[in-house]
Amino acid sequence: MALSGLVLVLFVMGHMLGNLQIFLGPEVINAYAYKLHELLPASALWAVRLVLLGTIAVHIWAAVTLTLDNRKARPQGYLEDKVVQASYSSRTMRMSGIILLAFIIFHIAHFTVRAVPGMQYESESKESRILEKTEVPLVKDGEAVLKNGQEEMTFNVNDMMVAGFKVWWVSAFYIIATGLLCMHLTHGFSSMFQSVGLRNGLWRRRLDRAALAYGWVVFIGFAIIPIAVMAGLLKQDPTGGLVSQVGETAAITESLEK
Amino acid sequence: MEKTMDLTLKVWRQKSANSTGTFETYGVKDVSEGSSFLEMLDTLSEDLVEKGKEPVAFDHDCREGICGSCSMTINGIPHGPEKATTACQLHMRHFHDGQTITIEPWRAKPFPVIKDLVVDRSPFDRIIQSGGFITSRAGSAVDANAIPISKATADYAMDAAACIGCGACVAACPNASAMLFTGAKVSHMNSLPQGKAEKDRRTLAMVATMDGEGFGGCTNVGECEAACPKSISLDMIAHLNRDYATAQIKNFFKPVA
Ligand code: HEM
Ligand code: SF4
Ligand code: FES
Numbered sequence: 001m002a003l004s005g006l007v008l009v010l011f012v013m014g015h016m017l018g019n020l021q022i023f024l025g026p027e028v029i030n031a032y033a034y035k036l037h038e039l040l041p042a043s044a045l046w047a048v049r050l051v052l053l054g055t056i057a058v059h060i061w062a063a064v065t066l067t068l069d070n071r072k073a074r075p076q077g078y079l080e081d082k083v084v085q086a087s088y089s090s091r092t093m094r095m096s097g098i099i100l101l102a103f104i105i106f107h108i109a110h111f112t113v114r115a116v117p118g119m120q121y122e123s124e125s126k127e128s129r130i131l132e133k134t135e136v137p138l139v140k141d142g143e144a145v146l147k148n149g150q151e152e153m154t155f156n157v158n159d160m161m162v163a164g165f166k167v168w169w170v171s172a173f174y175i176i177a178t179g180l181l182c183m184h185l186t187h188g189f190s191s192m193f194q195s196v197g198l199r200n201g202l203w204r205r206r207l208d209r210a211a212l213a214y215g216w217v218v219f220i221g222f223a224i225i226p227i228a229v230m231a232g233l234l235k236q237d238p239t240g241g242l243v244s245q246v247g248e249t250a251a252i253t254e255s256l257e258k
Numbered sequence: 259m260e261k262t263m264d265l266t267l268k269v270w271r272q273k274s275a276n277s278t279g280t281f282e283t284y285g286v287k288d289v290s291e292g293s294s295f296l297e298m299l300d301t302l303s304e305d306l307v308e309k310g311k312e313p314v315a316f317d318h319d320c321r322e323g324i325c326g327s328c329s330m331t332i333n334g335i336p337h338g339p340e341k342a343t344t345a346c347q348l349h350m351r352h353f354h355d356g357q358t359i360t361i362e363p364w365r366a367k368p369f370p371v372i373k374d375l376v377v378d379r380s381p382f383d384r385i386i387q388s389g390g391f392i393t394s395r396a397g398s399a400v401d402a403n404a405i406p407i408s409k410a411t412a413d414y415a416m417d418a419a420a421c422i423g424c425g426a427c428v429a430a431c432p433n434a435s436a437m438l439f440t441g442a443k444v445s446h447m448n449s450l451p452q453g454k455a456e457k458d459r460r461t462l463a464m465v466a467t468m469d470g471e472g473f474g475g476c477t478n479v480g481e482c483e484a485a486c487p488k489s490i491s492l493d494m495i496a497h498l499n500r501d502y503a504t505a506q507i508k509n510f511f512k513p514v515a
Binding site for chain 2: 066069070072073074075076077078079080081082083084085086087090091093187190191194195196197198199200201204
């Protein structure tokens with residue numbers, strides 16, 4: 001539980017920092033996706049994916065066996081059962097975990113497999129320079145990157161995310177799920193230290209506080225993207241951030257700074 | 259003059275291990291607020307005997323908070339609402355006139371009810387038997403303080419040794435886990451020089467027995483610590499986890515038993 005949890009805790013932070021690049025402009029987030037998909041060998045991408053999925057599987061397997069053992073250990077409950085000091089998050093790990101699993105499945109179908117019906121994966125713009133509807137040029141310093149004299153194309157992750165979060169219930173689900181992730185981490189982050197024996201009274205107080213902070217940072221870091229989209233601060237950009245759109249990008253940055 | 263109170267008690271009654279139990283409701287009158295919880299139950303039992311009924315069976319022995327016998331869950335909290343207090347040391351002044359008090363036995367698969375509030379806690383004895391000992395030279399008594407032990411270590415071992423084996427930690431845990439009890443015993447013996455020889459073997463053996471007895475797994479929620487009449491800290495569980503991980507690693511390369 002603790003070791004698989006640690007991998008997920010670290011992944012979540014990395015993933016959040018990666019996602020936040022959307023605020024730096026479409027060309028930045030698209031270039032980041034390009035780096036992950038094209039520059040990294042496919043085998044490395046798949047290795048990371050398999051390790052992550054394997055970690056989630058281990059985490060779930062540990063949670064299920066633990067839950068079954070614990071149910072068996074208390075066949076008859078109490079008529080009156082008072083909670084003295086256990087936190088709400090610590091007592092709802094199973095519930096938050098199950099909903100998070102549903103979220104992860106939806107999330108992978110949404111952004112990785114890109115197979116959620118009704119979601120917009122293709123750019124609406126039919127501008128001539130867009131060769132494949134979903135692709136935009138890879139942009140660096142406002143210019144399309146050329147490779148062998150051709151514009152290097154990449155997937156418009158920016159538009160996919162913005163389009164997805166324009167659907168209110170998708171945004172709501174992401175915000176609720178990351179809120180539950182915040183709760184899950186508020187207990188889990190500190191608990192994993194206890195499970196491997198690296199905690200004492202002093203460090204328990206410190207780690208509990210760190211867990212609370214970590215949970216909130218992760219919540220805000222993830223939830224701010226759907227919120228920004230709903231608030232109209234992040235916009236689709238069918239050119240992928242080419243110079244022609246710089247005025248627009250500047251306008252977004254300006255409104256963000258306000 | 260000392261105040262008295264009238265109470266309604268909802269008590270778990272169960273004839274034997276194999277029969278199904280139910281809650282019975284009784285009234286007790288004129289309970290003095292200076293009496294202990296067990297004395298209040300004694301009054302109830304006298305009433306019942308007078309009426310030709312079976313008295314309520316509950317475990318008790320020292321009645322001074324040191325033997326760990328008086329196992330009962332009072333209003334949803336093992337040993338009742340007072341912090342760091344056994345049921346026998348709980349005074350009736352913490353309750354008020356007209357109150358309804360629910361009294362239940364420990365609820366855990368490894369602690370089956372024998373009768374009414376009495377449960378079988380022999381799984382704890384078997385955990386102790388599997389590792390709660392040290393090897394030492396028998397014969398004439400060893401000189402006191404022959405082995406120097408730092409004050410910090412002695413204090414720590416003393417805090418761990420305060421565990422009276424009452425089982426409230428198991429009763430309070432939503433998973434019926436025995437990690438606080440086992441953690442206290444392991445921390446006590448593993449931290450002292452006399453206990454070092456068997457350290458890894460002890461840790462693995464006591465955890466294996468604990469698991470084998472059917473206790474649940476710890477999810478670090480901390481209810482045990484809140485219920486413990488001896489304020490055994492969660493640090494003892496961390497200590498057990500630490501020693502267990504170390505023992506497992508050592509055992510992987512070279513069997514410790
Ligand atoms: C607002 C919140 C989130 C956003 C905007 C977001 C965005 C994304 C995107 C765009 C991808 C696909 C990347 C690509 O196509 O290369 C992705 C993949 C993924 N995300 Fe998230 N994510 C969010 C929250 C989460 C959370 C909370 C978790 C886990 C607890 C998570 C776990 C994953 C996983 C496991 C993948 C699959 C990685 C892969 O195999 O490609 N995400 N996310
Ligand atoms: S750890 Fe505390 S609650 Fe558990 S058996 Fe020992 S004294 Fe009782
Ligand atoms: S009767 Fe001995 S501790 Fe309560």
